[in-house]
Amino acid sequence: MNLALIAHDKKKETLVNFAIAYENILKKHNLFATGTTGKRIMEATSLEIHCFKSGPLGGDQQIGSAIANNHMDMVIFLRDPMTAQPHEPDIQALIRLCDVYMIPVATNIATGEILLKALERGDLEWRNFVKENNE
Numbered sequence: 001m002n003l004a005l006i007a008h009d010k011k012k013e014t015l016v017n018f019a020i021a022y023e024n025i026l027k028k029h030n031l032f033a034t035g036t037t038g039k040r041i042m043e044a045t046s047l048e049i050h051c052f053k054s055g056p057l058g059g060d061q062q063i064g065s066a067i068a069n070n071h072m073d074m075v076i077f078l079r080d081p082m083t084a085q086p087h088e089p090d091i092q093a094l095i096r097l098c099d100v101y102m103i104p105v106a107t108n109i110a111t112g113e114i115l116l117k118a119l120e121r122g123d124l125e126w127r128n129f130v131k132e133n134n135e
């Protein structure tokens with residue numbers, strides 16, 4: 001599965017710790033991230049991550065494009081609900097596309113944990129059928 005990992009600055013440490021805790025699950029998948037988030041996770045783990053541009057420079061839109069092209073199966077996006085972001089429209093667009101394409105998306109760590117456990121259990125296998133039928 002193709003997973004996107006994204007975190008706003010005040011949530012990056014949480015996502016890095018999450019990636020360390022769940023490295024064994026994450027390493028079985030293709031990982032993608034916005035620039036700074038991906039760099040931070042790679043520094044702290046042995047995970048290989050394809051890094052898009054930093055969020056404010058278009059990274060959220062690049063991940064949105066991957067969703068629209070059916071290349072993303074799950075998104076863990078730890079948003080900071082207490083800080084205004086200069087690229088708020090990009091953030092909204094990314095979340096919207098998850099809803100348009102029915103992509104499981106977690107915006108906080110509690111849901112992220114549930115999604116990752118579901119992934120490990122095979123609950124997201126239906127995504128393979130969706131992808132096969134859209135190719």
Ligand SMILES: O=C(CO)COP(=O)(O)O
Binds near residue numbers: 006036
């Ligand atoms: O801003 C972001 C998501 O909206 C995250 O971008 P970075 O991972 O580059 O900090």
